[in-house]
Amino acid sequence: MKKSVLTFLVIISVASIIIAVLILPNLSRTFFLLNNRSNFISRGPVVKGSNIALIKPTFTGAAYHNSFYKFYFIYVSLPHVRKNVTTSLNLLSSKVTNQTSKSSSNYTFNYLPEHLKTILPNSNIHVLTDADADYGSIFFNNGTNRYDVVILGHQEYETQREYDNLKRFVANGGTIVLMDGNAFYAQVKYDRTTHTITLVKGHGWAFNGKSAWRSVGERWPNETSQWVGSNYLCYSCNVTFANNPFHYKHHEEQYLTNPKDLILLNYNTSITKKDSKPVKILIATYILNYKKGKVIALGIFSDDIITNRKFIKYFDGLLLRYVKV
16 A cells, blocks of 8 residues: 555656656746737748848947038028038037947847847848948958848938948848838948048038038938838928827838839828928838839838837847848
């Protein structure tokens, strides 16, 4: 009798261990996935082990750091400057660091790297800077793409070389995810020795190193429309969003300018100017296929809502469905 009881207790103990070690973890994981299925389930194919690069908008950060915008402010009261400006030109150059700020997608680049490791555990996540992209670090020596996906933030200021490299990356078959509006608005040059950017053209001005004069707003409007699919709208205008699932507030957006854009989420937007009726303007999350690759643009300034639960679920779904990750 004692032997039977002992045998029974041993069987119960072994069974408990099996349940604890083998069954419960799988049940827990299944429960977790079911409750987070919007983050993990995709209707599109998933390829393991892809390389993803996030490029910090460090040139934009430098432009906003006590330099370009001080110059703009000084001459904002002179909207029709005809002669060349030769004073305060030191403000049109600025030191570049690897730090981000509110003006250079700080929230996105603090949040996304670890978040991407969670939803894409088999992918390799890398964080680069504008200087890296300018140097060509997104390519192998033979010119092919080093990464499958490049994620951009508030890339307002670009060198010609970085702009061309990003366009080439898409043409080669890569995917660019454009998180924020006001992209590719002005051209700067980058001194790799002094780690300094200097304005060249855009944001209403041109600068040759000796004098500055009034010039274009957006640097590459037609070319950007061709391969990115949209252009910068405005900052100070009155924009309303009739379809606003993320409770987003107007900041800086892209409006669609390419008929080949595939709209994924239309924000049903209108813009109102002084003494005029609201006019419809197309702001949307969309995809544009360009040569062998594609651009996925959120259309809004996603850095403002990067931790919004509805938005991040939507963003995760975009990656899982439309990007080979």
